[in-house]
């Protein structure tokens with residue numbers, strides 16, 4: 281594992297890192313919080329977060345939440361087909377809205393879809409803090425956080441406010457995307473968040489007529505980068521029209537066609553992440569068996 285040695289302790293089933301300064305546990309009942317991030321925009325981070333959340337629910341049988349922290353361009357309302365505002369509980373916390381078995385929260389549930397785009401920094405920060413602290417998630421095995429693209433203030437705030445178990449970096453195989461992915465990795469390393477691995481999105485396009493693969497964004501770039509940097513390679517997701525359709529229609533392909541090749545690829549990636557979290561737990565606190573995912 282990269283970065284300084286840290287070790288886990290367990291507090292009532294919730295993981296916590298020793299040696300992380302004075303961070304408090306902010307999300308009661310949530311065992312692991314993982315960030316899905318990319319340095320570059322438009323590489324399929326939200327698509328990955330949504331499909332992974334459904335795969336972690338359906339294929340890994342976990343209790344999963346999905347937080348759309350991409351305040352500038354929330355896509356969860358469309359991708360998860362949720363068109364209502366969350367209710368508030370007696371503690372004045374927002375109750376996540378469930379679809380496909382995943383508990384969801386997004387700034388897009390709260391404001392007009394174009395409003396956040398023109399927000400100034402302080403408004404973005406205040407909205408983010410509300411999203412991070414003001415949601416009653418209940419008991420979750422994993423909360424998947426769809427990060428805003430890039431490595432600016434909003435991203436750093438999230439990594440500082442949330443006790444992240446790790447970050448998944450999504451990239452296309454293209455050099456320019458991989459360059460930004462490296463910046464993302466650097467940001468997480470600086471704040472001592474472990475990298476769960478790299479996932480390559482849009483890895484290849486298979487002609488629906490002849491089956492010939494075309495490597496539109498280059499071949500194997502994320503796998504190579506993961507190997508060079510010593511990180512886990514989580515898997516590759518092809519460029520496929522059904523994935524895009526699923527996003528636009530609000531039915532993730534993992535939910536609509538769970539036996540498809542693509543849904544299986546997301547399932548394997550989800551399993552890889554779960555195993556990586558378990559490995560980290562075992563390495564760091566000396567456990568010998570799976571505690572939560574057996």
Ligand SMILES: Nc1ncnc2c1ncn2[C@@H]1O[C@H](COP(=O)(O)OP(=O)(O)OP(=O)(O)O)[C@@H](O)[C@H]1O
Pocket residue numbers: 318320321322323324325326327328350353355428429481482517518519520521523524525527528
């Ligand atoms: N593997 C894929 N195959 C086909 N289309 C995809 C795939 N992954 C993502 N897309 C499409 O690419 C577009 C961008 O994806 P997405 O919104 O997930 O990217 P993003 O990295 O989250 O973007 P942003 O930087 O705006 O947050 C969407 O239209 C989505 O449907």
